[in-house]
Amino acid sequence: MTIDNKNDLDNVSPFFEIKQTSWGGRACFSKCALPAGTPILEINNCIGSSLSYEFRKEVCHFCYFYHNGHTLKYRLEKEHLKFMENCNDKENGEGKKSTRMNNKAKFQGAGLWFCSELCRSKFIKQPHIWELVQCYEILWCNLQKMFKRENPDDVTGREEQLNSIIITEDVIQRSWDDCQHNWIPRIDKMSAAKKLHNLPVISEDEYCCAKFVCESLFRLKYIDSDSITKKCFNGLQSNELSKIHEFPVLLHFQELVFKTLYILLPDYLRTQLTIENFRHIVGSEYGNAFGIWETGETPESREWFGFEVLPEASYFNHSCKPNITKTREGRTMEFTLNSNVAKGTEICIDYSGVLDLPTKKRRKFLHDTWFFDCLCVRCKSEM
Numbered sequence: 001m002t003i004d005n006k007n008d009l010d011n012v013s014p015f016f017e018i019k020q021t022s023w024g025g026r027a028c029f030s031k032c033a034l035p036a037g038t039p040i041l042e043i044n045n046c047i048g049s050s051l052s053y054e055f056r057k058e059v060c061h062f063c064y065f066y067h068n069g070h071t072l073k074y075r076l077e078k079e080h081l082k083f084m085e086n087c088n089d090k091e092n093g094e095g096k097k098s099t100r101m102n103n104k105a106k107f108q109g110a111g112l113w114f115c116s117e118l119c120r121s122k123f124i125k126q127p128h129i130w131e132l133v134q135c136y137e138i139l140w141c142n143l144q145k146m147f148k149r150e151n152p153d154d155v156t157g158r159e160e161q162l163n164s165i166i167i168t169e170d171v172i173q174r175s176w177d178d179c180q181h182n183w184i185p186r187i188d189k190m191s192a193a194k195k196l197h198n199l200p201v202i203s204e205d206e207y208c209c210a211k212f213v214c215e216s217l218f219r220l221k222y223i224d225s226d227s228i229t230k231k232c233f234n235g236l237q238s239n240e241l242s243k244i245h246e247f248p249v250l251l252h253f254q255e256l257v258f259k260t261l262y263i264l265l266p267d268y269l270r271t272q273l274t275i276e277n278f279r280h281i282v283g284s285e286y287g288n289a290f291g292i293w294e295t296g297e298t299p300e301s302r303e304w305f306g307f308e309v310l311p312e313a314s315y316f317n318h319s320c321k322p323n324i325t326k327t328r329e330g331r332t333m334e335f336t337l338n339s340n341v342a343k344g345t346e347i348c349i350d351y352s353g354v355l356d357l358p359t360k361k362r363r364k365f366l367h368d369t370w371f372f373d374c375l376c377v378r379c380k381s382e383m
């Protein structure tokens, strides 16, 4: 996988085109006059997703179904491992066996829950999914071991250090250079057993982020490099600096996730894990991921289950008077026009869920959570 800047963002949709603006980076504009109710984008091919730890047993890993906090019944069992392994052997071609999972007898379900046999079956039928399930299982087992560790490493030192400086591009770069030139070569020389002794202590949040990166590496490995999704992903804007500047400990958080993955991932996915790829995956998640929210509830009472990155849908700017409504149907995100638009109109969604707030509060919310000063038509007129 390479991250290049030459993107061909045409053909994302027959209804809109992506153009540069002078006020908010790139944005989407209607290609022709369109009536309210037009479904302009329907998308279910996320690059990476992660459910929060709290909801892992209650939200279906495949369709995000949730029912009042009930624990879901369907998990991956040993018979599914056999099925995925066989499929992977066939996908790899004649004579090429997939990496075998050590200790299948101790399989713990990879930390995944499903709402039905159908969802579980659709999940395990995805090409090469065996590779991702093995990585999920490794991460899951590692987290369970972490819970048992009594003396966590002293992380406060690094956090205090980060909190005491002003984060710049340079600080971030130096930290990753140190990892590249010192930590990685040191780890590479170690035996497998010694590497495991160097595993950082992680918590549920880092585990969820590691899962997200893992899925992203997996999907990017198999996605066609000429596909629209890949081009859109490569072109995603990164919010790394603004986010870490605001929350310096995030840099430490990222280092922990990277190091955990570097030590634990099997070669077939670890070879995808360069620092450059990692930074693009987590850096672009900050400004582009969509929340996976409970459906059928009001914005005030709905639960937040996790997030997913849908590259084709990441070029919609925010407006405090949006002309697109975003809805989720299972794992499909639908974007529908909520008013008639003329040709060349900027089409925007609402990122905030707080459109009823007074101007100042609304703009502060956007600034604090999304790190931009909103330049939408409504803000401009209200100011």
Ligand SMILES: C[S@@+](CC[C@H](N)C(=O)[O-])C[C@H]1O[C@@H](n2cnc3c(N)ncnc32)[C@H](O)[C@@H]1O
Binding pocket: 023, 024, 025, 026, 027, 235, 236, 237, 239, 287, 288, 314, 315, 316, 317, 318, 319, 370, 371, 372, 373, 374, 375, 376
């Ligand atoms: C999901 S991306 C949208 C596409 C983005 N403009 C790009 O070029 O990649 C979100 C980013 O777009 C910019 N943006 C979106 N809506 C905006 C607005 N109303 N005013 C100013 N900037 C905006 C911000 O930089 C924000 O972090």
